[in-house]
Amino acid sequence: MTALLNVKDLRAYYGQVQALHGLSFSLNEGSLTTLLGANGAGKTTTLRAICNMVRSTGSIEFEGAALTSRSTEGIVRLGIAHVPQGRGTFTNMTVEENLQLGAITRKDHAGIVSDMERMYAHFPVLKQRYTQQAGTLSGGEQQMLAVARALMLRPRLMLLDEPSFGLAPLVVRDLFGILGKINREDKVSILVVEQNAQLALELADQAYVIETGRIVMSGAAKDIANNEDVRKSYLGY
Template sequence: MTAMLNIKDLRSYYGQVQALHGLSFALNEGSLTTLLGANGAGKTTTLRAICNMVRSTGAIEFDGSSLMGRSTESIVRLGIAHVPQGRGTFTSLTVEENLQLGAISRRDRAGIIADIERMYGYFPVLKERYTQQAGTLSGGEQQMLAVARALMLKPRLMLLDEPSFGLAPLIVRDLFKILGRINREEKVTILVVEQNAQLALELADQAHVIETGRIVMSGGAKEIANNEDVRKSYLGY
């Protein structure tokens, strides 16, 4: 596989407080990678740093081009979609209006219509709710909409922050199956931050464990899942 995203010696700050302390890792094109760690470890900050939403130093390269200093909007135009924690749907707009908004930078009208139907194929419940305001959807439906809207950008890289947060286990399972399909069928590279370590490791092919802003363990997801320290700290057995 070819490295799509390279992060080297990443250090990020909130005011005078340093949140990341020299993170270095790479994402291979077509991979599905998870970041694991306790609350406050720096997982969300890593995603924000990639999108230049937090003050950072070091190097972040996407397809060989530096993302440092770029606006968040220009980073999105490069093909990087960010689904933040809390879903971030436009609650006063309908499901279909949210999907159309996801494609606002595109001009291929026929392609947009086809992609909306493709999203309904992934998430049939959204088609049933297409005229419904996003704010009236269930938490699981809002998360599905957030993922679908991000896919309307036709991204090459998708950053997902705690997609299972607040969702029932059955809905989480279904959502993660769809993410696996998106990775395989759409060839979208995915970096997912997730508290449900067991499910994330089942889904991913690579994993990094973050503690207090530092990567303390990296490897294949199966290897990480079988690590005794990881099992005790994150898997509960």
């Protein structure tokens, strides 16, 4: 199987501070991969570096195309949708406008309309609220909106930054269920960064563990979940 995303020796900097120290990993077409690690390990930075939102060196290839020299919006146009930490909701716009923004780079009007319907099928609550200002949605609803907005791009790869953050456990279950479905049915590869390791490992097929800017462990999600040493020392459950 060919790698969809290939990251080699990635180093990232915030001003003088180095946050990633030579990270390498790859992600297969159609896979659901999770990136685990404690606070400050560099998970968010990795996602931001993929979209060129932080100064970095090293090589990042998506379907053989180098990403490092491209602008954020150029990378998104290649088919990488990024659901950032804090969801990045356009709070003063309506739910529908948020979804339209997700598809703003697409030209196929009919496709956009049918995708919108598909999103409403995935997330019925968004349909009920489509004229409402997005800022008035609850945290869980906003997270669903953010995922739906990212899917409106018809991405090849979706990057999710802590989708469970601040959500009630039941809502998280629901959301992760939908993510699995999207991965299987829509053939969208997913890279999800999580602190909730247990849940992420249930969902994912591949997993990487980061600590202080380096990959310390990788393998099939099942194996990592079953390895008690790893669980205790890195994942804390």
